[in-house]
Amino acid sequence: MGSAMPYPGDTVAVVRLRRGVVGETRRVCHVVPLPGPGEIPDSLTALCGADLRPGEAELLHGITGMPCEPCLAKVAPSVGQLSAAG
Numbered sequence: 001m002g003s004a005m006p007y008p009g010d011t012v013a014v015v016r017l018r019r020g021v022v023g024e025t026r027r028v029c030h031v032v033p034l035p036g037p038g039e040i041p042d043s044l045t046a047l048c049g050a051d052l053r054p055g056e057a058e059l060l061h062g063i064t065g066m067p068c069e070p071c072l073a074k075v076a077p078s079v080g081q082l083s084a085a086g
């Protein structure tokens with residue numbers, strides 16, 4: 001426990017650090033829970049704990065290229081539970 005699991009209905013976004021911010025090998029797709037309407041935080045924290053600042057990351061419309069494995073691992077279990085239920 002203690003992880004930042006998204007709740008069903010939470011809005012999440014897929015973001016990736018921009019070219020030049022980090023090396024190509026670290027440009028993975030992070031899953032980020034979005035704040036509520038009207039809340040504009042100084043930075044967003046991905047499910048894996050990565051700190052993403054405005055201007056450093058680009059918003060993607062889906063997972064493109066290499067996904068962040070820790071982020072995926074936090075999202076995947078809830079999908080697995082659904083298929084395992086019953």
Ligand SMILES: [Zn+2]
Nearest residue numbers: 030048068071
């Ligand atoms: Zn991540």
